[in-house]
Amino acid sequence: MNFTEAYEKRKTEFEGYLKQFVSELITFPKELLDAVAYSLLSGGKRLRPVLLLEAVRMFGGQADACAVNFALAVECIHTYSLIHDDLPCMDNDDYRRGQLTCHKKFGEANAVLAGDALLNIAYELIFGAVRLGNNEARYVRAGSALAAAAGGNGMVGGQVCDLLPDAGVDALQYIYEKKTAALIGAALRAGALIGGAREEDLQKIDAFGKLFGFCFQLRDDLLDKDTEDVGKNTYLHAFGQQKTAAALKEKTVAAIELLQNMENAAFLVELTSAFMARDI
Ligand code: GRG
Secondary structure, three states: OOHHHHHHHHHHHHHHHHHHHHHOOOOOOHHHHHHHHHHHOOOOOOHHHHHHHHHHHHOOOOOOHHHHHHHHHHHHHHHHHHHHHHOOOOOOOOEEOOEEOHHHHHOHHHHHHHHHHHHHHHHHHHHHHHHHOOOHHHHHHHHHHHHHHHOOOOHHHHHHHHHOOOOOHHHHHHHHHHHHHHHHHHHHHHHHHHHOOOHHHHHHHHHHHHHHHHHHHHHHHHHOOOOOOOOOOOHHHHHHHHHHHHHHHHHHHHHHHHHHOOOOOHHHHHHHHHHHOOOO
16 A cells, blocks of 8 residues: 555545544534534545544554544644634635635634534543543643644634734744644644653654644645735745745755654655645
8 A cells, every 4th residue: 555545544534433423413503513514524634633643553552432532623623723714804715625615605603603613522522532531641631732732822823923914024933833833733742642652752743743834834835826815924925936845845854854763653754755745
């Protein structure tokens, strides 16, 4: 099995859990269920849950029901952020993943509430793992990592700065690290914690997550180069395509180097190079 097939297999497996989970939300009011189900099941790479479950395995854990709860939780947080990011008061986008955005399809109020519900679902899933599993301390630490990365010192903080009209080039590092890299890094850290990583491993996975998350945003800039608003504060607009591509290459090499002194990192190494080569 080559890497693309291996990634697809994990993605499909996760989507099976996701469909099952969505089928359990039938007690939600219909308007809410429709908006939540539409947003969760409308494709996407499922990168964060795949990373989380890979980190669990890397450090000797198993992708059991509790780990899957965390994988679902990180995808719910991600999906909420995309719904809110697309709203008229933020990026005002009509389409995501080639389909109407949540607010275009279900109305603005339902889209705001679908995002709110998804964030709450995430914490219900995390508390579910704490309650049902036999590794409370690890799950509490993993849940804290996700909550911190999603909040004011993470994704929300980054988004606020991204919306500032005159944040400028000096703020780009902060915006990329917070808006994009924080949740990706926390998915890896949460998985590592669940798997039983030691402190020194956590430091290594954090360093990798930070770099990988930054590369992810540079890659996103390059992918969006023809559609992104030219007034947007991005590395691409500040430094141009050549420098952005060079920075992506340089940081990808550095991220892979960080993995070289970690055990069981083969899948992550392949994922990093495939991802940055835009094969996923
Ligand atoms: C609204 C609190 C709040 C935060 C929004 C995630 C985010 C912050 C904004 C989305 C816009 C954006 C381009 C963010 C950078 C991160 C990013 C590239 C998200 C898209 O993630 P993918 O490519 O999406 O993993 P898929 O569609 O594959 O799930």
